[in-house]
Amino acid sequence: MAETQGTSANNAPSRTRRPSNSGRKGLRRRTLAILVSLGGIFLIVLAGAAWLGNKASEINSELTSATDLIPSLKEEISNDNADGAGATVDQIRAHTAAAKRAADDPVWTLGSTLPGIGTNLSAVSEVARSADDVATLGLAPLVKVYSTLDWETLLPSSSGTDLVPLKAASPSISAAAHAVRLSADRLSQIDTTKLLRQVAEPLSSARGQLQDITGTLDAAANASKIAPGMLGAETPRNYLLVIQNNAETRASGGIPGALAVLSLDKGSMTLGAQSSAADMGAMSPIVPLDPEQQQIYSGRMGKFMQDVNLTPDFPTAASTAQAMWERKTGQRVDGVISIDPVALGYILDATGPVTLRDPELVTLASGDLPTKLTGKNVVRTLLSDVYAQIEQPTLQDAYFAGVAQEIFAALSGGKGNAKGLLEGLTRGTAEGRVLVWSGQPAEQSVIGKYALSGSIAGPSVAPAQFGVYFNDGTGAKMDYHVKRTVQLVKECSQNGYEQTTVRVTSTNTAPADAATSLPAYVTGGGVFGVPAGSVQTNIVAYGPVQANVETAKVDGERASFAPYVHRNRPVGVVAVRLAPGQSKAIDFTFGKIVQHTEPLVVVTPTIQDVKNVILATKEASCSQ
Incomplete structure (x- = not known):
């Protein structure tokens, strides 16, 4: 059979068809419409970015202005200037309210939903809202309460004290503490790892300040609850x-x-x-x-x-x-x-x-x-x-x-x-x-939250807290002549655990002839086996919960020591004797420390200023 003239559509050679004049005009119109739309979107994005930039600048300016007023507020409170403090709080509230309004702007709120930049805008909004809550629900009622209290008349006296205003203030102080605590909790839930540095750093600072304020307000609220009763408001x-x-x-x-x-x-x-x-x-x-x-x-x-x-x-x-x-x-x-x-x-x-x-x-x-x-x-x-x-x-x-x-x-x-x-x-x-x-459990449960309780365990004790305590072994009054320093040395970690040395340096500053120049009642006269003029001390070191006390050294040489456990905290005890003019350094090394927070140390208060006893923490040089 002869082939059919032509080919099927599937086998047809490829050819470009020229559009007609009317087709070309339609294409140009569609292209122009797309470009106009894209341009419009681009302009909207630019306008939005500029708007967001202006809002960011406004929020920053208002919060900075509010922060700058805090020193004045502290000074006015310190100087018992209740009227001035009230006026300053009003100014602070005006600035934080303006920052919050800016953060509630519809464009800013929409921007908070965008990928990437949205988390930063949302974090800034939370800071602005928290600042306004602190000013409105925290500072304002506290300053109002402050203005109603006559601090001079609240002190104990032979004629008695009107404790009614303090009792009346308790609900306001508690409410302020609660509001600030909620703000602090909200900020603590923000993941700073996803934020720009310009946002993350101020947020971290705000968190720290709020935590400090929260602790202070909680203490004030607790004090206002139990202080009237402890001062004999109901019964002597x-x-x-x-x-x-x-x-x-x-x-x-x-x-x-x-x-x-x-x-x-x-x-x-x-x-x-x-x-x-x-x-x-x-x-x-x-x-x-x-x-x-x-x-x-x-x-x-x-x-x-x-x-x-x-x-x-x-x-x-x-x-x-x-x-x-x-x-x-x-x-x-x-x-x-x-x-x-x-x-x-x-x-x-x-x-x-x-x-x-x-x-x-x-x-x-x-x-x-x-x-x-x-x-x-x-x-x-x-x-x-x-x-x-x-x-x-x-x-x-x-x-x-x-x-x-x-x-x-x-x-x-x-x-x-x-x-x-x-x-x-x-x-x-x-x-x-x-x-x-306090012998009353309800009151003691509150006191136990604070250093005022002198507790070695419980909520008043920091996670990575060490303790150094001194007990006289001379049987006399020689500790007036002893000077001490205490320093934490952060050693290199071992097997994922922290390790810290507690270094205690003691010096007997008594005169060389203390045995004869000081009264026997001061030196002990050797009655308890310690030569007159010398001083003996049992140094007791506590580590954090669940840690181990591993070694003790006296002047760099390993020494025998008595290890114990008290409320799940490791305890080491070393007895040290010092002749007049003699110094000794005792090192307790604690290992298997599971806490990864910054360590701190508390010490027995002596006649020395505590700031001269506790030295800055030292870090050992660790090879990688």
């Missing part, structure tokens, strides 16, 4: 007041010197008859102790009032002291308050000098002991000079107690200023010189 309260004597160290500060019952009734404060630890005698049978602490510190903790604070755990020491007091006197106390002469000095800085009025004490002081005590001379007088001038221990205790009596009389009489007193007590608390324990 009695507390055992313990004045620790740092010249003979104990883990929480010093041997209990003067004892007295401090009574509070609707803010009215009186100090009852005083006693001393020696007057308490020996407890038989001993006050029951938990086995862990009895193994570390011996049964003396439950036998002698002088030794209740061989343990650094103040709730244990306080509850033991309460039991001893009740057994000896038949009087039940509601709690225990401890303070040392350094903190008494801080109080005297606020109240001004006090003068001894008791004729017997004036007679005791005749000579080189002062009858007028100030913040500058009280520590040396109570911890050193009294032993040089008064030979009999009972009279030394009487002088010590008499000074304490006059200081608390000045407090109860309303002497001094509230600001100075609060600053002094705050400093004393931060340094571990003021400790409080």
Whole structure:
């Protein structure tokens, strides 16, 4: 058959068909429409980017302006300028509200949904909203409460204190704390790894500041809840007041010197008859102790009032002291308050000098002991000079107690200023010189959250916290002459675990002839086996929970030590003896540390300023 003329469509050769004139015009129209649409979208994107840029600049400017006002607010509060503080808070709220409005802009909100840049815009919005919440729900009500309180009248006095305003303020303080805590929680949930550096860094800073504010507000809220009751707003309260004597160290500060019952009734404060630890005698049978602490510190903790604070755990020491007091006197106390002469000095800085009025004490002081005590001379007088001038221990205790009596009389009489007193007590608390324990579980559960409790475990203890505590082994008052430093050395990690050395350096600064130039009551006279002039100390080091205490060294040489465990924390104990002028360095190395947070250390408060005792953490050089 002859082939058919032509080919099928499938086999046809490829050819380009020229469009007609009308087809070309349609294509140009469609192309133009697409280009116009794309151009329009491009212009919209440009406008949106410019708009977002303007909004970002506005948010940044408003938040910066609000932040810049914070120092003024602090100064106004510090100067009791309630009107000025209120006006400043209004300005802060105006700036944070403007920042929040900018972040709520529809274009900004739409931009927050875009991939990539959206997470950054969303994070900025959260910061703006949190700032406004803090200003509106936190600062504003707090400043309003502050303006209604007369801080001078809130201090305990002989005439009593109106605690109603403080009780009335509690709900507002608690609500402010709650609002700020919610803001802090929201910011903490943002993943900063996906953010631009320009956003991540300010966000991290805001987080840190909010955490600090949250902690402070929570403390204020808790204090406003329990303080009225502890000050005797409903029923009178009695507390055992313990004045620790740092010249003979104990883990929480010093041997209990003067004892007295401090009574509070609707803010009215009186100090009852005083006693001393020696007057308490020996407890038989001993006050029951938990086995862990009895193994570390011996049964003396439950036998002698002088030794209740061989343990650094103040709730244990306080509850033991309460039991001893009740057994000896038949009087039940509601709690225990401890303070040392350094903190008494801080109080005297606020109240001004006090003068001894008791004729017997004036007679005791005749000579080189002062009858007028100030913040500058009280520590040396109570911890050193009294032993040089008064030979009999009972009279030394009487002088010590008499000074304490006059200081608390000045407090109860309303002497001094509230600001100075609060600053002094705050400093004393931060340094571990003021400790409080309540026998009422509900109150103690709140106190236990803070350093004021002197707890070695629980919510007041940081995850990577170390502790260095000193217990006198001389049986005398030589610790006035000992200078110490404590430093953490972050060693190289091993098998994924952190490792830290706690370095304690001690120096006996007593004169070379201390054995003869210092009174026997100060040196101990060798009665307990320590040569006169030398000082012996049991140094107790605590590591973080679940860690191990692995080695101990004295001046670089391995030394035997006693390892223990207390509340799941490793404990190492080394006894060190120093002759006059001698120094020794003791290293405790802790390993298997599971905490990866920054370590810190707390120490027994001595006559030294704590900032001169705790040195900056050092990092070992580790090869990769």
